[in-house]
Amino acid sequence: MSLVNFTTREITCKIVYYGPGRSGKTTNLHYIYGRVPESRRGRMVSLATQTDRTLFFDFLPIDLGQISGFSTRFQLYTVPGQVYYNATRRLVLQGADGVVFVGDSQARQLDENLESLQNLQSNLLEHGVDIRTIPLVLQYNKQDLPLELILSPADLDDALNFRGVPSFSADALHGKGVFETLKSISELVLKKLAAGTAA
Amino acid sequence: MTSALNPKYSFDSFVVGAANRLAVTAGHTVAESPGAAYNPLFIYSGSGLGKTHLLMAVGHAAKKAAPKLNIEYLTLDEYVEAFHASVAAGQGDAFRRRFQNVDVLLVDDVQFLTNRKEMQSELLRLTEALQAAGRQIVLTSDRPPPDIADLDERLISRLSGGLVVDMGTPDYETRVAILRRKSEERGARFEPGVLEAVAQAEVGNVRELMGALNRLVAFQAVNDTSINAETVKRILGLASEGAGSASPGDGRTPAAKGGGGGGGGGDEFGEFLADVTVTVGKAVEAWRARVGEAVLRWEGEGYRTQRLEALLQRDAPAAVDKAIAAFAEDVERLKALEAEVAELDPQAAGQSVFRDPERLSEAEDAAAKVRAGAAPPPGPSAAFPLAAFAVGPSNQVAVSAARAALERPGKKYNPLVLVGKSGLGKTHLLNAIGLELARGKRAVVACLSTQAFIDELIAAIDGNRVDWWRARYRRATALLLDDIHLLAGKERTQEELFNLFNLLQDKDRQLVFTAPAHPNTLSGLEERVVSRLEGGLVAELKEPDREVKRAVLERMLTQQAVHPEPALIDYLADRPTDSVRSLVGLLQRVASAAAAQDGPLTAGLAREVLEGQSSRDSRRAGGFRTSGLVVSSLGGIKSREKVVWDWIDVGDRVIEEFR
Numbered sequence: 001m002s003l004v005n006f007t008t009r010e011i012t013c014k015i016v017y018y019g020p021g022r023s024g025k026t027t028n029l030h031y032i033y034g035r036v037p038e039s040r041r042g043r044m045v046s047l048a049t050q051t052d053r054t055l056f057f058d059f060l061p062i063d064l065g066q067i068s069g070f071s072t073r074f075q076l077y078t079v080p081g082q083v084y085y086n087a088t089r090r091l092v093l094q095g096a097d098g099v100v101f102v103g104d105s106q107a108r109q110l111d112e113n114l115e116s117l118q119n120l121q122s123n124l125l126e127h128g129v130d131i132r133t134i135p136l137v138l139q140y141n142k143q144d145l146p147l148e149l150i151l152s153p154a155d156l157d158d159a160l161n162f163r164g165v166p167s168f169s170a171d172a173l174h175g176k177g178v179f180e181t182l183k184s185i186s187e188l189v190l191k192k193l194a195a196g197t198a199a
Numbered sequence: 200m201t202s203a204l205n206p207k208y209s210f211d212s213f214v215v216g217a218a219n220r221l222a223v224t225a226g227h228t229v230a231e232s233p234g235a236a237y238n239p240l241f242i243y244s245g246s247g248l249g250k251t252h253l254l255m256a257v258g259h260a261a262k263k264a265a266p267k268l269n270i271e272y273l274t275l276d277e278y279v280e281a282f283h284a285s286v287a288a289g290q291g292d293a294f295r296r297r298f299q300n301v302d303v304l305l306v307d308d309v310q311f312l313t314n315r316k317e318m319q320s321e322l323l324r325l326t327e328a329l330q331a332a333g334r335q336i337v338l339t340s341d342r343p344p345p346d347i348a349d350l351d352e353r354l355i356s357r358l359s360g361g362l363v364v365d366m367g368t369p370d371y372e373t374r375v376a377i378l379r380r381k382s383e384e385r386g387a388r389f390e391p392g393v394l395e396a397v398a399q400a401e402v403g404n405v406r407e408l409m410g411a412l413n414r415l416v417a418f419q420a421v422n423d424t425s426i427n428a429e430t431v432k433r434i435l436g437l438a439s440e441g442a443g444s445a446s447p448g449d450g451r452t453p454a455a456k457g458g459g460g461g462g463g464g465g466d467e468f469g470e471f472l473a474d475v476t477v478t479v480g481k482a483v484e485a486w487r488a489r490v491g492e493a494v495l496r497w498e499g500e501g502y503r504t505q506r507l508e509a510l511l512q513r514d515a516p517a518a519v520d521k522a523i524a525a526f527a528e529d530v531e532r533l534k535a536l537e538a539e540v541a542e543l544d545p546q547a548a549g550q551s552v553f554r555d556p557e558r559l560s561e562a563e564d565a566a567a568k569v570r571a572g573a574a575p576p577p578g579p580s581a582a583f584p585l586a587a588f589a590v591g592p593s594n595q596v597a598v599s600a601a602r603a604a605l606e607r608p609g610k611k612y613n614p615l616v617l618v619g620k621s622g623l624g625k626t627h628l629l630n631a632i633g634l635e636l637a638r639g640k641r642a643v644v645a646c647l648s649t650q651a652f653i654d655e656l657i658a659a660i661d662g663n664r665v666d667w668w669r670a671r672y673r674r675a676t677a678l679l680l681d682d683i684h685l686l687a688g689k690e691r692t693q694e695e696l697f698n699l700f701n702l703l704q705d706k707d708r709q710l711v712f713t714a715p716a717h718p719n720t721l722s723g724l725e726e727r728v729v730s731r732l733e734g735g736l737v738a739e740l741k742e743p744d745r746e747v748k749r750a751v752l753e754r755m756l757t758q759q760a761v762h763p764e765p766a767l768i769d770y771l772a773d774r775p776t777d778s779v780r781s782l783v784g785l786l787q788r789v790a791s792a793a794a795a796q797d798g799p800l801t802a803g804l805a806r807e808v809l810e811g812q813s814s815r816d817s818r819r820a821g822g823f824r825t826s827g828l829v830v831s832s833l834g835g836i837k838s839r840e841k842v843v844w845d846w847i848d849v850g851d852r853v854i855e856e857f858r
Contacts, residue, residue, distance in 0.1 A: 011479060035467050035468045036468050037468065040468070064472060064475060064476075067417070067475070067476050067479040067480065070479065072475070072479060175467070179467045179468070179470070179471050182471060183470075183471050183474050183475075186471070186474070186475050186478065187474065187475075187478050190475065190478040190479055191478065
């Protein structure tokens with residue numbers, strides 16, 4: 001992972017939005033896309049099926065411009081959530097600097113969340129990455145749904161967040177919690193970057 | 200000795216406020232007249248309030264006032280480390296001397312004395328010594344002396360005996376002044392009221408203040424818009440916003456959204472950008488910290504660091520770590536060169552080129568020069584191989600001792616002292632041992648006469664290069680001195696030999712000496728030298744026995760390609776001679792007689808020559824009128840004193856008597 005390139009003076013962070021199907025990963029990216037000034041964002045690439053399901057991945061490049069003399073870029077990716085696209089997921093995960101796990105807060109989706117989280121762990125391992133070392137945050141999406149359908153963030157923390165990483169409740173459709181999540185993962189990634197170059 | 204003072208930390212760049220005025224004034228006073236006013240000066244304050252800055256400022260000011268002062272700045276940890284290193288190297292005294300020669304000693308972070316009893320007593324001793332000598336000590340700590348846990352009462356009273364002064368948190372005005380100065384240094388401009396707003400924040404120390412300023416500078420650089428007093432609080436998170444809380448369901452976004460309607464989204468991104476900017480700023484600015492650390496470290500070790508300081512002047516140099524690594528590499532090379540040179544010529548190692556990585560090539564040249572000039576000490580003469588040494592019962596003890604010493608140099612008989620009268624082969628055996636020892640890998644055998652040793656020392660004293668001379672012998676893996684009795688009355692040489700002896704013996708290096716008699720019978724040698732000579736083995740060479748004589752004769756004749764009759768060897772070997780040298784003399788007389796007659800070497804001729812029936816022809820052939828000894832070009836007695844060269848004219852005397 002060469003995040004900071006002192007020679008070309010570039011910082012590039014690859015952040016992957018991971019999670020079960022229909023949990024709202026692409027929605028996160030769409031919301032971000034809508035808030036980033038045109039001059040700062042690249043074209044969002046979205047390869048979707050006719051029913052708007054992510055087929056391959058979404059890609060959103062954000063150019064933060066010169067920061068401390070470094071041209072700083074973020075690349076946001078999503079993976080297809082469906083179980084049978086695992087090869088694609090693994091491919092997209094390659095070289096990721098940080099992962100946002102977008103969970104579905106609906107009570108009936110809990111198993112899918114767990115399954116996807118395990119899948120994330122094994123796919124990372126395929127790339128030789130330990131899930132305990134990669135920057136990771138959890139987002140509990142769809143917290144806007146009726147309370148009887150969803151689990152509370154505390155319950156979800158109990159069920160999914162056994163590593164105690166930062167977690168955010170969100171309503172990606174309306175943007176609540178989207179940027180908080182992005183900020184948090186960016187910070188983790190950049191801090192790791194600082195530690196990495198210092199070593 | 201060089202100080203590790205960061206040039207940026209001077210009184211000029213120190214912002215004085217009510218909270219630190221007393222400390223600064225005391226610092227000024229101390230710098231102007233070290234050792235005279237407050238001694239020791241003890242400054243304490245919380246972290247990040249300028250202790251180190253003030254301490255270094257005192258150093259700078261003192262240096263400026265009196266450039267010749269020896270000023271040493273170091274942290275307590277460095278002091279402890281240096282002490283441990285010197286103790287480990289057996290140089291504890293050198294360490295003490297080093298600090299006792301300091302005119303102004305600046306010690307940072309003495310609170311770390313806790314639980315370091317031995318350092319406490321060391322510091323106590325040093326403080327007393329420096330105070331007694333009127334030298335200045337300035338110390339800093341994060342708490343006053345009595346609050347440093349586990350600190351020796353005597354040290355507390357010592358440290359509190361001068362002036363103990365604290366520095367508090369800067370007040371609002373000072374904070375504004377600091378911010379103004381720092382933003383000027385960074386070339387950043389802010390709208391009026393911005394810095395004041397920052398200064399209003401409650402900060403614990405100056406470092407936090409700097410952190411806040413950095414964030415503003417970074418934010419302004421990215422957004423191309425200047426910040427006003429309103430936005431400051433938001434950027435710095437001073438208002439209602441807590442630290443990025445992750446608690447679910449808290450309404451963080453509405454404020455931004457509600458405020459600007461359509462523009463709300465932009466704000467969300469703006470906030471994100473600000474956050475990232477700060478994080479990136481910290482990450483990439485980390486190189487400054489690393490460079491700074493490197494500068495402090497190498498400066499602390501006494502190396503010049505312009506190259507690294509130049510890096511700091513630039514905005515964002517590429518490959519900082521590489522530059523630091525390259526610098527460290529150069530320093531390592533300098534260290535290696537210095538160590539090498541120190542071994543060859545300690546005086547030359549003191550040159551400043553060995554402390555400046557920018558002058559590495561000069562240092563290489565200097566080292567090469569020293570290397571070239573570092574002639575090894577005189578070695579053994581190749582004319583005396585061990586194989587040519589005739590062995591018999593009379594010298595058996597000495598020869599087997601020599602062989603034992605050769606088997607395990609420095610371990611078995613050290614020193615080995617060969618004693619015996621003149622002409623018995625001591626010099627031969629000594630050189631033979633030297634030759635054998637010199638066969639070893641990397642062996643540096645010093646083998647010379649004591650007279651030459653003394654002469655060299657005198658020349659070294661004369662040329663003011665005694666260090667070089669000493670180093671030359673200290674490198675030797677073996678030291679062999681002929682005729683050690685010549686040291687008699689040479690006090691300085693005895694002193695040098697004594698030290699060299701101890702040093703070499705400690706390192707298990709073989710020492711061999713020769714003397715005409717047992718060391719304890721030699722006069723004019725100091726008792727300590729004598730006792731050391733006796734400490735190994737004193738082996739005596741006696742008058743040559745028949746076996747030795749035969750061996751010597753056979754060898755000499757073979758060398759001259761003469762095949763004598765056995766009777767000649769028997770005859771010569773049986774003749775009473777008290778040394779090998781006189782035996783050789785006998786043989787030479789016979790040989791020259793034979794040469795004169797152009798006849799063979801026979802026992803008969805020998806008898807004729809040696810028992811007085813010598814023919815007049817042979818004398819004439821010799822060309823000299825002698826006292827009975829024939830001086831031959833083959834060697835033998837060369838001393839003018841033993842030969843009567845100018846005979847009086849007998850004729851004159853006869854005439855005189857006739858009258």
